[in-house]
Amino acid sequence: MPDELASKIVAAKSTKRATKQLIYEHALRLFATRSYAKTGLRDIAQAVGVEVASLYTHIDGKNALLFDLMDYGTRDLLQRLTSAIEDVGPDPxxxxxxxxxxHVAVTCRRQNQTLVAFNEIRELNTQQRDKIIPLREEIENLYIAAVEDAIADGRMRPVNVRVTVYGILAMGRGVATWYRPDGPLTPEQVGSEYADQVLRGLLTTASLARFGDEPIELTDLLDTTRGEPGHRNP
Amino acid sequence: MPDELASKIVAAKSTKRATKQLIYEHALRLFATRSYAKTGLRDIAQAVGVEVASLYTHIDGKNALLFDLMDYGTRDLLQRLTSAIEDVGPDPxxxxxxxxxxHVAVTCRRQNQTLVAFNEIRELNTQQRDKIIPLREEIENLYIAAVEDAIADGRMRPVNVRVTVYGILAMGRGVATWYRPDGPLTPEQVGSEYADQVLRGLLTTASLARFGDEPIELTDLLDTTRGEPGHRNP
DNA sequence: ATAACACTATCATCTGTTCGGTTGCTTCGA
DNA sequence: TCGAAGCAACCGAACAGATGATAGTGTTAT
Structure with a gap:
């Protein structure tokens, strides 16, 4: 039976890395769907196809596993957001x-990551939390800076920045609870819809005028030389 | 010692009701802060000042306790929202x-209620969930109807209604995670700020024009005879 | 040979829940 | 008015089940 042999070799060759990967993947999925508390190490082990004790070859315990997932997820989001704003230049x-x-698009694509990162914070101990919170604050600050700059240059109304940003973040986060990848909407469509509404909610009427009632698109904002509404079809 | 006697009588007379009340109050607080899973019946008993076994005189078990809290909280919110829209009449x-x-104001005032109702849904079994979900959908439908009507009469842009409403709901829900009653903002201030931004995000530019850049207030919308901006001080 | 991996077996601990018994207030008949 | 019965609240003790974690022992690949 060469097949069996082959699979054994393959399984053996990639055992370590593959198993660790599988543990993280299944743990993330189970934590996201059933919650951390209701997911036992036995559930994870069974999903991976391994015995409970074997998990400890790859992880330092259930709690450390959760922390790793949250840490990775938060860093990943932060990095994506950072490079997103770098791509579009300095305009707030x-x-x-x-x-x-x-943010919304990532939330759609990495649903479980988002769900775990924001639902299971209370399961971390103080030291673990103290490592995650600064990352979250960095994300917050990206938003705060953008809104503050836009207010400063007169294009946004002088809203309460923190309250506003918390609202935006909650909205984005909430997407993870209802988005379905097999549904009619792409991550970018949802993201654009929310981005459009957020901007409209904050812009001054004067700055809003040039956009009309058609959805604001990113290209409308990148075209800094001139702002003229209403020629969206080629 | 008449005081002691009096307090004994009072304590005895109101024992049952008071204890049950205390159980619900402390359970709600603990579930909201530490989460349902990490809160043991022993924690609740200790907070109430009673032994664990005594809890079962008043409740049918930990799970039933959670369900009661969630059921009450959701019904309470639904009822408040229903009477809120009745107060302002038919205008969408x-x-x-x-x-x-x-919604936001209630979320601020009943923070724990909101946190538990929306964070611990996964701890309910299927039959319990099936009793809560219709209540949530009723709340959703209040929003959906309002947005759809406003789109139908041309005052709001034709957005994706469900996506929009989910965004609004998530935003409102998120308030429970950061609002501090001892902070500088009243529940009504936060609620008005969000309501203003939501409306601006959805209105057509034509409908938005009359409001200018000052925050939209409810009185601006109730005054149906005439809409004139900018006379807000007496 | 060695190191990495996985298994069996077991542990202490914590969980929600139950049972039997005690207390003390209330009710009611004599 | 008095005392016995009834009752609801409370408690100590214990239990069965599940949990995360460990020790020791193969097993495999390099």
């Missing part, structure tokens, strides 16, 4: 739009 | 404004 409106769109 | 814009403001 474009930055805010890009932030919201990318 | 006024209704949406009132919904958001009241």
């Amino acid at each position: 409106l474009a930055r805010l739009y890009a932030l919201v769109r990318e | 814009l006024a209704r949406l404004y009132a919904l958001v403001r009241e």
